[in-house]
Amino acid sequence: MNVVTEWPERLGSVLFGDVPLETPAFIYDEAGILRLLGKGAEIRESSGCRLLFAVKSFCFRDALELMAPHLDGFAVSSLFEAKLARSVLRDRGTLHFTTAGLRPQDAADSGVLCDYFAFNSVNQLRSHRDVLHPAVQVGLRVNPELSFIGDARYDPCRPASRLGEPLSTVAQILDEGDSVSGLLLHTNCDATDFGQLETTVNKIRRGLGPRLEDGRLRWINLGGGYLFEDEYGDDALDMTPLYRTIDFLQRGCSLETIIEPGAALIRTACYLVSTVLEIQTRSGGKTAILDTTVNHMPEAFEYQYEPDVLGHRDDADWACTLAGCTCLAGDVFGEYSFDHPLAVGDRVMFLNMGAYTLVKAHTFNGVNLPTIYALTSGGELLMKRRYTYDDFAARWGA
Ligand SMILES: Cc1ncc(COP(=O)(O)O)c(C=O)c1O
CATH class of the missing domain: 3.20.20.10 (Alanine racemase)
Structure with missing residues (x-):
């Protein structure tokens, strides 16, 4: 797992500012995409x-x-x-x-x-x-x-x-x-x-x-x-x-x-932001239950990898399991450590979410898909797509 200690500058206002954000939120960062495309352009132009x-x-x-x-x-x-x-x-x-x-x-x-x-x-x-x-x-x-x-x-x-x-x-x-x-x-x-x-x-x-x-x-x-x-x-x-x-x-x-x-061309330019719904303390340790699920990034579960989380440091003091909100016992992202305790209402941000996440996401347990936002090159956060009960019901024949 990457050690990530810095909040990406461009996202500071999203996470801490007054910007209203419906979570779980999938954010694609236009400047991040253009930066990766710039790398592609370099290869294309040089070769x-x-x-x-x-x-x-x-x-x-x-x-x-x-x-x-x-x-x-x-x-x-x-x-x-x-x-x-x-x-x-x-x-x-x-x-x-x-x-x-x-x-x-x-x-x-x-x-x-x-x-x-x-x-x-x-x-x-x-x-x-x-x-x-x-x-x-x-x-x-x-x-x-x-x-x-x-x-x-x-x-x-x-x-x-x-x-x-x-x-x-x-x-x-x-x-x-x-x-x-x-x-x-x-x-x-x-x-x-x-x-x-x-x-x-x-x-x-x-x-x-x-x-x-x-x-x-x-x-x-x-x-x-x-x-x-x-x-x-x-x-x-x-x-x-x-x-x-x-x-x-x-x-x-x-x-x-x-x-x-x-x-x-896409992985590092997207983030998934979730909210802590509950902190459980059991004899085995603490678990933060999030309003997202591994089903929003099914490969994390299928291939048993721990997604990168902003603010995690291997040797930070406050350790917890980050877990999803479905009934699946294995709906668990992994073990993470932070400098400060997480609390109900905090936002937890998964990094490097661009590739093979949203395209594979599904609605097991009726948990809605993430709302999709663009972080524009101008720094504005635009809601692009919000999935509703009607989308869910239509898929299931209602
Ligand atoms: C034929 C083909 N081209 C391109 C890709 C993109 O691969 P990647 O996302 O690893 O660059 C894939 C991925 O499975 C593929 O099957």
Whole structure:
């Protein structure tokens, strides 16, 4: 867990000022998003690659509107994401589609919205290629079978992975002249070592031989899975292997090179603010019950990680368990320590909430979804979306 002792300056007024805030509140910080997009722009300008945002990580529409002018397009993984992303992009950029499971009607409907369509398997390619708009660039996802991740649940290259075809199959498809003009790979998760990407591309190079550079391919999408700064945001990452890799693909192989990060462009720019409802003291220690739940960030529970909380210090005096408000015994965020005791009514702020939180949130126990706010670049807090009983009831058929 990160040690976080400083309140982000921009949020001071939100937490301590007179600004009314309905909690649980999900805040996306426009200046934070623009800062991360600036890092993406640096990569794009220094290397000449194309930069997409993978909307599966976060798809709040107004935020996508903010992002679109700084991107070459969006990467999507379903018909719904494709529709949403296209409605934001209009004709300002390209839409790139890939999914592990494709229903025939979704292929047909997405095939007229997207510009690039990377099929996940040869079966997918053969079943659905013909329903795409003829102008769509057809690609195939390659799985280089090279793992860098300890936890198989996050590893697209885990043994017998369903995500992409092995190199030998891709080579065969290219030799059969199956109208594939590009490749997509996505092989890592939250990585900060671009040497791993270079090693992966070198393996693809060895596996495909001349097919990578003899003109039959026009583009390659390197996916996401890499961050542009480490957890302290200190710009210490060595970007050289990334630039070398893109240079090899673009200049050495004449391939249009694309990257489609998700987390790197959004994670640190969002916060979840909750209110302490009750402090319980039991023989085992204190528990602060919050008006949020792990179901507002289900990965915290599914993958058993403790989210970063503002004000926590490992060696601070006042320790407690932060817990959610549902009936699930395991609705627990973790053990935290603060310099001052928490009290009923205090606000507790979770950091780094941008990626794979809101998109996965649900309403178990009828606990409402967080209200969504934008912290504008001008420092104003704007309520963007409040979910009501009617939203809940409509979902359940009322
Ligand atoms: C094909 C593809 N592209 C991009 C991404 C975005 O990954 P990340 O958010 O780790 O950058 C994912 C995430 O699962 C993915 O599956």
